[in-house]
Every structure is written in C-alpha cells, then in structure tokens.
Amino acid sequence: MTKHIDLNADMGESFGDWVMGNDPALLDTVTSANIACGFHAGDPDVMAKTMRLAVKRGVGIGAHPGFADLQGFGRRRINLSAENLRNMICYQLGAAQAMARAAGGQISHFKLHGALSNMACEDPEIARVCYKAAQEIAPTIKIMVLASTPMQDVAEELGCYWAGEIFADRAYNDDASLVDRSFPGAVIHDPEQAAKRVLDMVQRNAIISANGKHIAAQIDTICMHGDTPNSIKIAKAVKSTLLRNEIAVRSLATASYKF
Template sequence: MAATVDLNADMGESFGPWVMGQDADVLEVVTSANVACGVHAGDWDVMAATMAAAAARGVGIGAHPGFPDLQGFGRRRMHLPDQSLAHLVQYQLGAAQAMARAAGTQVRHLKLHGALANMAAADQHMATVCYKAALKVAPDLVIMVMAGTRQQDAAQALGCNLACEIFADRAYNADASLVDRSRPGAVIHDPDLAGRRVVQMVEAGAILAEDGSRIPTRIDTICLHGDTPEALEIARSVRSGLEAAGITLQQFPGAPL
C-alpha cells in the first residue's frame, strides 16, 4: 500500500467570461494541477490566473495538452500525422512553461487530455510521439500516465520520470481503460462512493474494474475532473478518506520505473 499519494485535478478550463469548475476551492485540496493550455479549453488569461493561484498555494503545476477542439472540449477524436501531433504537444507545453515562469514557478509534469489521452492509452506509438516531443523540450519533465495502459508502456520504454495515475471519478474496464462517457455509470458523481473507491484502490495497489476484476498497478497520483459539478466535494471526500486511512497527500516524486 502506498504511504503517500498525490491528488491532482484538471483545471484552467474556463474561457473568457464562461466559468468552468471551482478552481480556487479545488486548489485548496489537491497537491497537483493539470492546467489546460488554451487549445482544448482555457485561454491566456485563465492560464495566467490558474498558474499564479497554484503557485501561491504550493500546488505542483502540469501542462494538460489536448486536441484543438474547443467546441468539443477535446473529447472528440482527431487523427494527426506524427510530426503535427508532436508539434501540437510542444506548442501547448511551451505556452504552459511561459505562463508558469511568469508566475514565478515552473511546469513539473505533463498529462494528456481527453480523446488524445484515451487514444494514446490504447496506442503506444501515439503515446511515444507525444512524450518524446515533450521531453525534447523539457527532458526532466514528469510524464503522468494512465496506469496500466499503453501510456505507461511508452513512458517506461523512454526511461523518463513518470507518475502513474488512477481516476477518482471514472469507472474502469477490465483492460484499465476508462468506461466510455456515453455509458451509464462511466462518470462517478457520488463523493462518498468516489472517496471509498479510491481508498480501496490505493490500499489494494490495484485498479478496481466494473466487472469486479483487479489490475495490480503502481499508484502515484489520483485524478478528479475539474469540470464536474461535484469536483470540490469529491476532492474533499477523497482527501479525507485517504488521510483517515493513514495515507499522506503530497506531490509525487516522479521516479522512473
């Protein structure tokens, strides 16, 4: 069982006057923040404000690149040539680095978003293209991977710093992939259920799938999605549940496997 674990949230997803999520409150609970880079969500002002708020609270900052799909929130699949995909990741990472530096902090990790993440979780070559592109810009970057998927295989093969992630608010298939959002129960909205489930997975050192199967895995960080109405309540439930179980919340070190 992990004695310590990181708690991360996707944020910085508002756009101009349209507010999404409860970032300021969630930042009081999590230890790492995955900040949208203005391509699938967010904009330059939102990025700047989110980076500054995270820095003020000592929360670790990550770049959260996705597909160029503002209307679909980066959750629609796209197929790009390898070189263009690499440039897309580098473009977003560069923007995140600039905003973090201006806020007096730095980007310490990278996590793929939405459809880009789900496709890379099933396609090691695609994941490798994304991660190699990011590491070319920032060799010491921690790559946050969906535990038990091709993302993890790609990062392990590259020998980079990585953090293995499980999800507090998403249901799992038996192959460690996430249940499609179109299916009932794919997104967990009950904070108490999310909290109990996370503690069970961390104590078991395994992903608990919907069919009852267990997928043993290293668990470095736990994610919740900042765009759900219950994000703050889920964050608090997960944190209190872990602390009650004697598990310390702190930023992941990002050691290679």
C-alpha cells in the same frame, strides 16, 4: 513505509468570461493542477490566473495539452500526422512553461487530455510521439500515465519520469481503460462512493474495474475532474479518507518516479 499519494485535478478550463469548474476551491484540496494550454480549453488570461493561484497555494503545476477543439472540449478524436502531433505538443508545453515562469512557478508534470489521452492509451505510437516531444523540451518532466495501460509501457520504454494515475470519478473496463462517458455509471458523482473505491484501490495497489476485476497497478496520483458535478466534495472526501487511513498526500513536484 508510509505511502504517499498525489491528488490532481484538471483545471484552467474556462475561456474568457465563460467559467468551467471552481478552480480556487479545488486548489485548496489538490496537490497538483493540470492546466489547459489553450487548445481544448483555456486561454492566456485563464492560464495566468490559474497558475498564479497554484503558486500561491503551493500546488504543483502541470501542462495539460489536448486537441485544438474548443467546441468539443477536446473530447472529439482528430487524426494527425506524427509531425503535426509533435508540433502541437511542443507548442502547448512551451506555452505552459512560459506562462508558469511568468506566474513565478514552473511546470513539473505533463498529462494528456481527453480524446488525445484515450487515443494514446490505445495506440502506443501516439503516446510515444507525445512523450518524446515532452522529453525533448523538458527531460525531467514527470509524465502522468493511465496506470497499467500501454501509456505506462511507452513511458518506461522511453525512460521517462512517470507517475501512475487512477481516477476517483470514473469507472474502469477490465483492461484498465476508462468506461466511455456515454455509458451509464461511467462517471461517479457520489463523494463517499468515490472516496471508498479510491481507498480500496490504493490499499490493494490495484485498479478495480466496474466488473470487479483487480488489475495490479502502481498508483502515484489520483485525478478529480474539475468539470464533474460535486468535484469539490469528491476531492475533499478522497483527501480526508486517505488521511484518516494514514496515507500521506503530497505533490508530484516533490517526488521522483523513474523506471
């Protein structure tokens, strides 16, 4: 059976006149867009513009909630109570749903951002609070989880529709977590290197760590960070490499995953 892979990118992360990344160019290549909800990045105008472009290009729209940390781009850890965390997720997902409808589309998936994602990967209770909140609002929403981590365990436990994600431009530790950005080699900038390692992981159904360890994984979607230098070149290289190797590329909005 032909394998299908989704290509996703974090976007809508500009703010006012300040521009982050090249969203229009990325939307020509990816099949799913994770759009910031105004807390770690973005604002209503940026959300509206990005979602309209995604609808026009036929790209699936996802909510990308993070901590209320514009200055730190959502990469600083914030400790919140379960109630505060639930309300923060509900607020951002609800806003994303409204903005998507106004743009003529709908939210098809959900992906945690930055420090919130890292904390949810380490602490299953944080993932549980976030995913349950998303389920309450949108029971059939597809949850992007870092493949083969506690995030996936929680999604399975809750009976979520979920998709396993790997990163084209990030190095991995031996436990399938991401190498901290402060370490050399944590972010991959070379498009051909990124495309080669993605193909290797998809064909082997495994995450390959920086040390060469193979970790069995369900890989449904591949992320390219919109704020990474060479992000457009990386996205194009990954897509062309997959297609050349007879791996179909399609949006999560057209697929269903539940375990």
